[in-house]
Amino acid sequence: MTPEDLRFLLVGAGLFILGAIGFLTRRNLILMVLSAELMMHGVSMTLVTFGRIHQTQEGQIFTIFTLTVAACEAGLALALVLSLYRKSHSLDIQLWSELREPDMPAPVQDAPARIDDGSGSYGDTPKLTPAGIVPKDPPRTKSSAGASSART
Amino acid sequence: MMDWLQAHPMTVVGLVLWAVGVLWLMPGKQAGSTRPKIPGLLLTAAGLFAFCLSCGKPQTQLADEVMFWVFAVSALLCGVLMITARNPVYAALWFALATLATCGLFLLQSAPFLAAATIIVYAGAVIVTFLFVIMLAQQSGAAGYDQKSGQSVMATISAFILLGAVAMTLQQEKLEIGVPVVVAKAKETNAAVAPSPPNMSAMMQASGSGSPAGLPTAPADAPEEKPAVPGNLLSSADPDHAVGDLKGLGRSLFSDYLFAVELAGTLLLVASIGAIALAPRREQGAL
């Protein structure tokens, strides 16, 4: 390993940690995806450097595959972001804290960004019937579907 | 560890300055904190400079040296600006710049195809898509949640501790990168090859009308009796094609890694189908 390789490795590591900082601190869904891409750049840089250290093609070939996967990931992530945005009309990640412990308070919101349609949950998110209890009324009636579409 | 701290004070100073700069630039816990950006930028730049300086000074040509400095500093600086940007559109643009700088570094590492592909994929496609989405979702400009950040101190400190650990490891050179098993075999095969790893300037010189000073760019720390780890577990160094040679890359991709290439293609197809399935439909209403 030459000092030159060392410099590239350090730059890769720097890109990686910058992406990680962005992923952890930012609350915008798109910025988080972008930060993940920045981490990916750091990884690519490291892989290419390793390939050069070993004098083989694998580093670059692996980076090409990483690129492919990153493209897929970006497409899917944006689709997910869009569908999340459709439900909450916001890109704020803190709106989505349904997995918290039941007795934990919800994260403090800046503004009532979410549109509450009064159904107690996010619009037409599929609801699970609690096990063992006969549902009192059909979970999704035509009228409720109509109401949700009328809302949007 | 203490040895390293004493041996490389510059690295430590650079890391600390850099981290403070990032923290300065980062949006605070509360919205509306309008810190001036200039001190943060200065701190970051100083930290970056010290960090890159501490990486040692290899004996490369001046052109390489300049290009490395330009690309590395701009990549890292753009990264910092991206993750601290208040406006997501600016963040996307800083990311595009960081991508371009990274591609420059790829070129320096004799990976021209990769550099081109990354520019095409990221700057050409991904960034544009991101910008579309941002403009679709945030037509009213910067939102409240973009003015704030969570756990920034913890994230920054832990991240820079990681970077420091990596730097320490690399600078102590205790990590033997390379596999001794293939050394003996590689020795014979490598004998015929020019020992110099081709880099950007070497390639330019080789393609330019046969300059006599083309070859002596061999790094000094790669003596003949101890060839620098010329291969890995997967394959030995290719004697016919230098690293970054497009021909060798293509041959390797479509012979050794044909199956993986097909898999990656399938993955792209699946991902595009998935994205179409996930994306909101027209009859479900506009965004």
Next chain:
Amino acid sequence: MSEEIQQLVLWLIPVAPLASAVITALLGPKLLRYKSHLPCWSALAVSFVCSLILLLKILPSMGSAAVDPSEVGTFAGPQVLVSGYEWLNVGDLHANIELRADSITAIMLTMVTGVSLLVSIFGSGYMSHDPGYPRFFAAVSMFVFSMCMLVLSGSFALLFVFWEAVGLCSYLLIGFWYQKPAAAAAAKKAFVVNRIGDFGLIMGIFLIWTNFGSLDFVTVLSDSARIAAVEVKNPGVIQLICFCLFLGAMGKSAQFPLQVWLPDAMEGPTPVSALIHAATMVTAGVYLVARCTPLFVMAPNAQLAVSAIGAATAAIAALTALTQMDLKRVLAYSTVSQLGFMFMALGCGAASAELVTPAVTAGMFHLFTHAFFKALLFLAAGSVMHAMGDVIDMRRFSGLKHALPITHWTFLVGAAALAGVPLLAGFWSKDDILAVLSEASHSKEHGLFFGVIWAVATGTAFLTAFYTFRAYFMTFCGPEKFPAEAGHHPHEATPIMAWPLRILAVCAALIGLAVGPTHLFANYLQKTMGLTPVPPDSQHLHWDVMALSSVVAIAGIGLAWMFYVASPKIPGAIASAMKPLYLISQGKFFLDEILKALVVLPLVGIAKLATVFDRGVIDCIVDSIGAIPKALSSIPRQFHTGVVSSYAGFMWAGVVAAVVLVLTMF
């Protein structure tokens, strides 16, 4: 008759009803619907014909070869053995599905299949328009299959299986109208009370297994020397076995104090009451005790208990029947009472060894005749019920003589047979029992005991005549009165219901005369394994007993006539004069209440204690164990904020820690 045909005949007896049950259950609800009786009829007819062939052709043809009177003690009698397949083969236990038929089996089979054929014909008329029509016939077929297998089984293991199977069918049929809470409760009660008896039975079977090393009837029962050897080795064990087996018989045959389920079982359809709860299933206990005679012979105390329980049951049931107003309940109590008679007879072997065979013969003979006239009485009562719009309270109708002539005549024949009017079926069999009892009362050892039993039996015979004709007079004589449910004009039984009544009436009238005084029944039955044939010259008719029982029967009928026809005011006067006694009888001796206080309430108390323990101690332990992780998790739970960034932060912290640790270690 060749071996194959014998086997075929023997197999057909149980398999035909089984096939009918399966076909009706599978095809009935969708395809056969109100034609569901057809498989049942044809299967039962096949079974009946095969039983007759077995009774009249196969066994007599074997008799001459197999009987060897010189070998006293190892008498197996003529029998047909057909092995099916090996069911269980565990260690020394070889439980095979095999059919074994001897004389007592053939008699039981003929009676069971004959009565069930007639009852199923009656039932298709009685149950018409019932939505559960296919279910009824599937269950009846299943019952006949189980009952045939019960009497055909060649080992205690198989006997127990089908003992339970008839109990299940009984449960299903008592609860046939499961929408009615009373029917569901009665079915449950019958099932639970039977479990007590079944516990005794299986304990007895276990004891037989440990002591004899086999469950096969032939191995266990045919060798009296072996039984004696077991008794010598383990003194008292035979007696214990007999008590256990008798407990099983008590449950199934509704003997005191387990008889409480049978009157309640009348909630089922009347054909079921006639078939299962009068003619066939409840006699399984009698069959079991008769079958195990060789064991009971070795345990005189058990036999005395059998007689005593029988006498107590007969008397209590007869006294209860005096005041019941529900026609079917009167008949149910009379069934219990008559079963008591059978057990009284079965216990007589304790008096002297010569009496064993006549005693068993008398009990089985009464079982045989009782099946016909009691089935007849129940079917006639069902016909009354059918005509009266399901009203069965005798106070709400009277004088049905002219409205229901066929029912009237057939009921009269059945009642007379039950009362013991001379020359009818019940007369001969009851007479046999009384004769055996009187002979037992002359024995040296237990003379006084059997004297008392005899007196009880005679008194019960009087009561039987009285309450039977009380029911008859209240129902068919007096001013004509119909309940509102019957509509304006009650309809007589349809031909499909009338013909089984007529046939059974003929049987009830004549069958006793045909096989009783001619000793046909006795001679046939005595070829059963374990019974010693009585020399023909010692068989004679007991004219003195006959005269006495005739007088008793006529007196009972006369008293009933006086009370309920001539001067109907007397019963009320007597009832008010002896109010406590009347109330005891009316309240069925408060047996249900006593059992509840003695058995159910303590159990409920224990259960409540257990609940307190469960809630207070066990739940407490379990809850506190569950509280430990909850308490431990109270701090880490704080980190589960649901915010994605914080989860990512924890992940990142872990990665940093791991990487830094690994890198600084080098």
